[in-house]
Structures are given as structure tokens and as C-alpha cells.
Amino acid sequence: VLGLPPTWYKSAPYRSRVVRDPRRVLAEFDVRLPDDVDVRVWDSTAEVRYLVIPQRPEGTDGWSEEQLAGLVTRDSMIGVGFPLDPSSVPAVDQPIRASDHGLLSHDRSRRRATST
Amino acid sequence: VNDGDVNDAYVTHADLGGTTGHGPIEYEPEGVVFHHDWEAKALALTVAAAAGGRWNIDMSRRYRETLPDYADLSYYEIWTAALERLLVDRGLVTDDEIVAGHAMIDPVDVVGVLVADHVAAAMARGGPADRAPRGPARFEVGERVRTRSGRVGHHTRLPAYAAGRVGTIERVHGAHVFPDANAHDLGEQPEWLYTVAFDATELWSDAMRGQRVSIDAWEPYLSPAGDG
Numbered sequence: 001v002l003g004l005p006p007t008w009y010k011s012a013p014y015r016s017r018v019v020r021d022p023r024r025v026l027a028e029f030d031v032r033l034p035d036d037v038d039v040r041v042w043d044s045t046a047e048v049r050y051l052v053i054p055q056r057p058e059g060t061d062g063w064s065e066e067q068l069a070g071l072v073t074r075d076s077m078i079g080v081g082f083p084l085d086p087s088s089v090p091a092v093d094q095p096i097r098a099s100d101h102g103l104l105s106h107d108r109s110r111r112r113a114t115s116t
Numbered sequence: 117v118n119d120g121d122v123n124d125a126y127v128t129h130a131d132l133g134g135t136t137g138h139g140p141i142e143y144e145p146e147g148v149v150f151h152h153d154w155e156a157k158a159l160a161l162t163v164a165a166a167a168g169g170r171w172n173i174d175m176s177r178r179y180r181e182t183l184p185d186y187a188d189l190s191y192y193e194i195w196t197a198a199l200e201r202l203l204v205d206r207g208l209v210t211d212d213e214i215v216a217g218h219a220m221i222d223p224v225d226v227v228g229v230l231v232a233d234h235v236a237a238a239m240a241r242g243g244p245a246d247r248a249p250r251g252p253a254r255f256e257v258g259e260r261v262r263t264r265s266g267r268v269g270h271h272t273r274l275p276a277y278a279a280g281r282v283g284t285i286e287r288v289h290g291a292h293v294f295p296d297a298n299a300h301d302l303g304e305q306p307e308w309l310y311t312v313a314f315d316a317t318e319l320w321s322d323a324m325r326g327q328r329v330s331i332d333a334w335e336p337y338l339s340p341a342g343d344g
Contacts, residue, residue: 004149004159010191012138019277019329020134020320028141039327043133045273046309046332047173047245048289074146 002051002074009078019043029080052079059086126269129186130177134277134320155192162195163239168226170206173243174299178271247306249291253335255310259285260341263312263333271299274337278329281318282341286330287311294334308335 008014018025022039026032033039042050054076060068063086070089075081132138150156166176179198180186186194203209213220230238255261265280273295289309297305313330316323 006144006146006148007151007191008141008143011142012132012187013141016132016135016138017141019275020316020323022327023324025141029143039324041327041329042311043275043278043329043331045275046289046292046295046334047243048292048309048311048332 002077006074026080029075031080031082051077053077054083057083057086124267124269126182126271128181128271129183130181131276133275158192158196158199162199163235164230165199165203165208167228167230167238168208169228170208170226171202172293172298174271174293174295175301176202177295178299181271245293246289247291247293247304249308250306253288253308255285255288255308255335255338255340257285257288261285261310261312261338262341264337264339268296270296272296272337274333275331277319278312278314278331278333281314283312283314283318283330285310286313289332292334294336296334296336309333310335310338312338 014025019041022041023033026039044050054072056068057071060071071083071086073081073084076083162176166173176198179202180194183189183194183197185197189197200209200214204211204214208224208226210221260282261284262282263274263278263280287310289311291306292309293304294307297303310333311330312333313328315325316327316329317325319329
């Protein structure tokens with residue numbers, strides 16, 4: 001669904017740790033969550049695939065679907081990153097580089113992991 | 117390993133969830149997919165060879181997870197090593213041909229050939245695993261279930277960390293191909309598939325409270341938890 005996964009996602013360090021210690025793993029991705037935010041791990045053990053719907057950032061009122069899609073990163077759909085900061089991207093319809101690993105101050109999104 | 121071989125000697129090296137000592141996560145920016153040209157070829161060869169229909173995805177996973185040197189191989193090295201064994205064991209290639217690097221026997225009939233023009237459509241279609249159920253579902257959403265405990269001598273998708281644990285049925289996915297059978301060439305034997313959610317503290321005594329982990333589990337992995 002998200003294309004070929006990155007190497008870290010398929011490697012032993014991530015696969016072993018993310019199910020057991022997700023908060024610390026997320027912190028290593030610069031995703032630090034307050035204690036009152038629940039963390040959920042979906043271990044995809046079957047052919048069912050999960051993806052995270054990132055929380056819509058503040059400051060995006062009136063944005064078009066296309067503009068909002070420009071904030072969504074692969075990592076934010078894996079659950080190890082936030083969408084891009086709206087203030088970090090051009091205001092109008094310019095292509096967004098998906099490689100910009102931006103962070104936002106919002107923090108309610110779901111996590112998932114895999115043990116494929 | 118022979119087809120259908122199910123025994124106590126079956127060892128998976130891929131069941132890593134919750135284990136320790138694997139070193140740091142080496143993050144890479146989005147867009148980095150391959151590190152060597154041969155990795156893209158390994159992926160392409162694996163997908164193309166699978167189109168021949170001599171094996172299924174569960175068999176591929178069985179071959180990969182049982183490689184004795186699994187832990188020492190990179191992801192695509194694992195794919196390549198498993199593909200070599202599958203090609204030989206399923207009669208498409210001989211060991212001599214792998215050593216020689218070229219064909220020495222006549223081509224074998226296969227059910228499908230993936231040609232370049234069809235790759236995009238084939239990848240988009242994927243390999244759906246949902247099937248018609250063979251009977252009614254045993255569990256419903258909200259029921260407490262206990263997962264199977266103990267070792268099994270065959271391929272399975274129940275992670276060791278979730279074996280013998282009590283969780284709650286969270287979703288019923290319908291019937292899906294049963295990997296435990298399909299991986300051993302015993303047919304698809306569709307079984308009901310459920311999302312089962314656990315409190316992390318049920319899985320690990322040192323887990324944070326409020327954290328939840330779910331797996332997808334086929335019905336044969338589950339029994340009613342009872343009142344306990």
C-alpha cells in the first residue's frame with residue numbers, strides 16, 4: 001500500500017523493539033508523546049494491511065485535499081512520524097518533497113508495527 | 117525440508133517481536149529503497165518466479181524464516197537464498213544450474229509468466245487472501261480468547277510473544293488462507309481471521325500500562341478464555 005518498505009522497517013532492531021517498547025522507539029524517530037496519549041501497536045501477522053491516518057495539523061483550515069495530501073509522509077502513515085508542519089511548506093500548490101521529514105506538535109495518531 | 121514436512125525440528129528465525137540484542141534502528145530518509153543494484157534484481161526475480169505458481173507466499177515465508185543463517189543475512193540476501201532453494205525444491209532449476217549460472221535442463225511448464233507489460237497491473241492486484249468461509253465464525257467481537265501456547269513444528273503466524281495470552285476479539289476479518297497449512301503445501305484450508313488486542317502488560321510484565329498490542333490471529337490459534 002505504501003510502496004516498498006524502508007530497510008529499517010524490515011530489520012531486526014525495529015521489528016523486535018517496536019511491539020514491546022514503542023514509546024522509546026518513537027522517541028528515536030523524534031516522536032515524543034505525553035503520557036496521556038495512548039500508544040497502540042498493530043502487528044500485521046496476516047495479509048491484512050494497516051496504515052495510519054495522520055491527524056490533521058492545525059493551521060490548515062480551508063486547505064484543499066491536494067494541499068493536505070502534500071503534508072502526508074510515508075513515515076506518518078507507518079506511524080513513526082508526524083505530517084509535515086504546514087508552515088514549512090509553500091502556501092500554494094507546489095509539489096512537496098516527500099523526503100522532508102518534518103515534525104508537528106500534534107500527537108494523536110495510531111501506531112502500527114509489523115513482524116512480517 | 118520436504119513438502120508437507122511438519123516436525124519438531126522446524127525452527128523459525130524470523131519471530132523477533134519482543135526479543136533483544138539486535139542493535140540500534142538505522143533510520144533512512146524516505147525514498148531510499150535499495151542499496152545495491154542486485155537488490156532490485158532480487159526483488160524482481162522473486163516476484164517473477166512466484167508467478168510460475170509452483171509455490172505460494174506462505175511457502176516463501178517458510179523457506180526464508182528457516183534459513184539457518186537468517187540472522188546473518190540482509191533482507192534481500194534472505195530473499196535470494198530462499199528463492200534458490202524454492203527453485204530447486206520445486207523442480208524449476210537444478211543445483212548444478214545455480215552453480216553454473218545458466219540453464220542445463222529443458223524449461224519446465226509453469227502456470228503463469230510475468231511479462232514486463234503486466235507487472236504494474238499484477239502488483240496493483242496483489243494477492244488477496246480472503247476466501248469463502250467453510251463454516252460459521254466461532255468468536256465474535258468483544259469475546260475474551262486465549263491464544264495457543266507451546267511450540268508447533270511448522271510455519272505459523274502466531275508470534276511467540278503472544279502465545280498462551282488472553283486478549284479480546286476486536287474485529288472479524290472473514291475467512292482467510294491459513295498459512296500454517298498453506299506454507300506446507302497442504303492447501304489453503306481457509307479459517308476465520310480475527311484481530312485480537314492485548315493489554316501490553318499481559319504480554320510483558322514491564323510494559324507500560326494503557327499500551328495495547330494487537331495481532332491478526334486465525335481461529336485455530338484461539339480458544340475461549342473462560343471466566344478466568
